[in-house]
Amino acid sequence: MGEFDxxxxxxxxxxxxxxxxxxxxxVALGVGDDAALLAPAPxxxxxxxxxxxxxxxxxxxxxxxxxxxHKALAVNLSDMAATGARPLAFTLALALPQADExxxxxxxxxxxxxxxxxxxxxxxGDTTQGPLNLCITIFGEVPAGQALxxxxxxxxxxxxxxxxxxxxxxxxxxLQGQLALPPAALAVARQRLERPTPRVALGLALRGIATxxxxxxDGLAGDVGHLLHASRAGxxxxxxxxxxxxxxxxxxxxxxxxxxxxTRLRHVLTGGDDYELLFTAPTAARAAVQAAARAxxxxxxxxxxIDASPGLRLRNAQGQEGPxxxxxxxxxxxx
Amino acid sequence: MGEFDxxxxxxxxxxxxxxxxxxxxxVALGVGDDAALLAPAPxxxxxxxxxxxxxxxxxxxxxxxxxxxHKALAVNLSDMAATGARPLAFTLALALPQADExxxxxxxxxxxxxxxxxxxxxxxGDTTQGPLNLCITIFGEVPAGQALxxxxxxxxxxxxxxxxxxxxxxxxxxLQGQLALPPAALAVARQRLERPTPRVALGLALRGIATxxxxxxDGLAGDVGHLLHASRAGxxxxxxxxxxxxxxxxxxxxxxxxxxxxTRLRHVLTGGDDYELLFTAPTAARAAVQAAARAxxxxxxxxxxIDASPGLRLRNAQGQEGPxxxxxxxxxxxx
Numbered sequence: 288m289g290e291f292d293x294x295x296x297x298x299x300x301x302x303x304x305x306x307x308x309x310x311x312x313x314v315a316l317g318v319g320d321d322a323a324l325l326a327p328a329p330x331x332x333x334x335x336x337x338x339x340x341x342x343x344x345x346x347x348x349x350x351x352x353x354x355x356x357h358k359a360l361a362v363n364l365s366d367m368a369a370t371g372a373r374p375l376a377f378t379l380a381l382a383l384p385q386a387d388e389x390x391x392x393x394x395x396x397x398x399x400x401x402x403x404x405x406x407x408x409x410x411x412g413d414t415t416q417g418p419l420n421l422c423i424t425i426f427g428e429v430p431a432g433q434a435l436x437x438x439x440x441x442x443x444x445x446x447x448x449x450x451x452x453x454x455x456x457x458x459x460x461x462l463q464g465q466l467a468l469p470p471a472a473l474a475v476a477r478q479r480l481e482r483p484t485p486r487v488a489l490g491l492a493l494r495g496i497a498t499x500x501x502x503x504x505d506g507l508a509g510d511v512g513h514l515l516h517a518s519r520a521g522x523x524x525x526x527x528x529x530x531x532x533x534x535x536x537x538x539x540x541x542x543x544x545x546x547x548x549x550t551r552l553r554h555v556l557t558g559g560d561d562y563e564l565l566f567t568a569p570t571a572a573r574a575a576v577q578a579a580a581r582a583x584x585x586x587x588x589x590x591x592x593i594d595a596s597p598g599l600r601l602r603n604a605q606g607q608e609g610p611x612x613x614x615x616x617x618x619x620x621x622x
Numbered sequence: 623m624g625e626f627d628x629x630x631x632x633x634x635x636x637x638x639x640x641x642x643x644x645x646x647x648x649v650a651l652g653v654g655d656d657a658a659l660l661a662p663a664p665x666x667x668x669x670x671x672x673x674x675x676x677x678x679x680x681x682x683x684x685x686x687x688x689x690x691x692h693k694a695l696a697v698n699l700s701d702m703a704a705t706g707a708r709p710l711a712f713t714l715a716l717a718l719p720q721a722d723e724x725x726x727x728x729x730x731x732x733x734x735x736x737x738x739x740x741x742x743x744x745x746x747g748d749t750t751q752g753p754l755n756l757c758i759t760i761f762g763e764v765p766a767g768q769a770l771x772x773x774x775x776x777x778x779x780x781x782x783x784x785x786x787x788x789x790x791x792x793x794x795x796x797l798q799g800q801l802a803l804p805p806a807a808l809a810v811a812r813q814r815l816e817r818p819t820p821r822v823a824l825g826l827a828l829r830g831i832a833t834x835x836x837x838x839x840d841g842l843a844g845d846v847g848h849l850l851h852a853s854r855a856g857x858x859x860x861x862x863x864x865x866x867x868x869x870x871x872x873x874x875x876x877x878x879x880x881x882x883x884x885t886r887l888r889h890v891l892t893g894g895d896d897y898e899l900l901f902t903a904p905t906a907a908r909a910a911v912q913a914a915a916r917a918x919x920x921x922x923x924x925x926x927x928i929d930a931s932p933g934l935r936l937r938n939a940q941g942q943e944g945p946x947x948x949x950x951x952x953x954x955x956x957x
Contacts, residue, residue: 315667320771320852321704321837322669322762327662332650334657335745337759339715341752369656380674380757410670413757417676422715422748422757424672427657436655502656517655 356397368490372427453554691732703825707762
């Protein structure tokens with residue numbers, strides 16, 4: 288199977304048939320020419336984000352290819368969510384050791400299932416031989432001036448987070464044999480690691496409500512740090528509310544608690560791979576945030592507040608503030 | 623050096639300082655947030671292309687990193703040229719075995735020198751640890767309806783090509799020890815392999831003149847085939863004019879001919895890595911094509927014509943038409 292056959296068989300779809308044919312809303316030209324053409328609607332900014340996934344770093348060699356297809360797009364959709372942008376289209380650049388038909392069938396099925404769920408068209412890319420590497424660049428639209436950025440948090444704003452945290456890390460440690468999890472818990476945690484849910488609907492619902500947003504990919508402690516740096520502010524994190532986000536699905540499942548408080552706190556702070564939204568909103572907007580959460584069927588939890596004094600502090604159940612326990616954010620070049 | 627230091631030191635520039643600050647014309651938000659924001663001008667389509675470069679496949683491990691920075695962007699700019707789009711911005715996703723300061727300094731210098739020459743801003747991307755892999759996605763703008771595609775060639779149109787062909791392949795064969803080249807010829811050919819010139823100005827000048835265009839990355843024979851397939855047409859290639867494109871700089875340099883005709887023809891047909899434009903235009907537009915070439919200071923040569931009967935034929939110096947010699951286009955998954 289040649290490169291062009293491969294593209295035609297696995298990545299060129301009836302809906303995006305190439306030269307001269309309109310592929311999807313906002314797409315003037317899809318897969319198959321030197322460039323794709325997007326037709327942004329008047330008054331819209333185009334939001335762009337790019338993520339590269341490398342074998343051994345972001346996924347295991349034996350990963351389910353359908354799950355990998357899902358995740359490669361999900362991490363990019365998550366950036367659109369954090370920007371309040373509606374996903375339009377994406378490009379996929381793929382380096383593959385060999386053109387394995389079964390692998391490509393499953394990978395493209397996982398990829399397109401999520402793409403279709405978000406009306407997000409594959410409009411181009413590249414395919415080459417090499418160590419397995421996936422690079423997706425995604426495009427979304429957001430009305431000019433309405434994008435959510437990391438820079439708008441103000442002292443007094445509440446700090447909110449969507450969904451649950453730390454589950455992907457729990458699954459990773461369990462799969463590496465560093466942690467024992469009840470089978471039912473491992474199944475849920477593993478789903479969160481391999482098939483994260485990008486919070487696109489919540490991001491859209493938070494336009495005009497949230498003052499800042501970031502998606503949680505490197506762990507809460509590190510990502511809060513990025514938001515505070517961009518907003519030139521500090522924050523207080525509520526320890527009890529934060530640690531309750533780890534395996535928040537365990538009690539409803541009837542599982543006994545399987546982690547102590549210290550472990551839960553460490554997991555929520557250093558988790559990584561969560562792909563939840565962390566965002567800020569004025570205290571006056573609490574009802575609006577809850578309404579956005581209901582409208583997008585996404586649970587949200589208030590886990591702290593922004594203040595003017597720099598740095599991140601932890602408030603315990605007794606209301607005492609202190610420094611964070613020593614934690615490290617995930618960094619691809621730190622030992 | 624951590625991931626975020628690396629981005630700040632080598633890829634975040636005073637001109638694109640991140641959150642909230644306008645980075646460049648058409649760029650509303652540059653490096654440093656979950657997404658970059660482009661602000662397309664009214665009536666413009668956004669042209670998008672993505673290319674991935676893998677070590678051992680697209681470049682040698684010991685490549686000059688400044689040349690690699692140049693080439694990674696050049697191959698993407700070449701796609702904008704073939705679309706008649708004005709480059710606006712790009713994202714860079716980079717997998718690196720380690721964060722080598724000298725390498726990154728040279729790489730980013732080569733990258734930004736070419737980016738600055740085209741007013742093309744780096745607006746985002748990703749950095750991770752892994753086998754060396756570069757993925758650039760580029761964005762350009764073109765007035766709605768004016769993009770050059772592969773699909774517009776019509777019987778009777780002339781077939782044109784810019785610059786010279788086959789030089790990159792000559793250099794590759796010489797560097798691999800498969801071909802002896804005079805040192806002066808190797809120096810020129812190697813420059814063409816390692817620092818190709820994207821024909822952006824020519825692409826812009828051909829808007830409204832050319833009926834179709836493609837950039838030559840896989841070799842003339844294969845890329846003409848893509849254009850003919852998209853245009854549902856055939857073509858006749860003029861052997862003499864085509865083979866004169868190989869090392870067309872040799873005679874002006876005072877070099878004796880160092881390749882026989884058959885070798886030259888094979889090189890022009892299968893070359894690859896040329897990054898010249900192949901385009902079609904009506905015979906009535908010959909003066910306009912020459913004017914566009916002069917305005918963009920880019921030599922062009924008429925090397926054939928489109929006709930209705932499918933396939934690609936070769937016309938020799940005596941005016942006889944026959945099939946092409948058996949050649950293969952470069953394909954990343956064919957043995």
